[in-house]
């Protein structure tokens with residue numbers, strides 16, 4: 001049986017996270033996630049961006065997976 005050791009190695013460099021370089025990507029991914037959430041949750045009926053039901057059917061399983069009411 002193998003054992004996994006989580007003890008830090010002495011003298012190992014601690015990586016630094018460049019927050020200033022990550023901020024634009026975090027903003028971009030946040031906006032993208034908001035857009036995806038809009039299309040999955042809200043895009044139907046009166047606030048539909050695209051006409052027809054193609055987008056609704058495309059994200060239909062995601063809608064049910066996230067618990068949004070659908071039909």
Ligand SMILES: [Zn+2]
Pocket residue numbers: 060063064070071
């Ligand atoms: Zn449904």
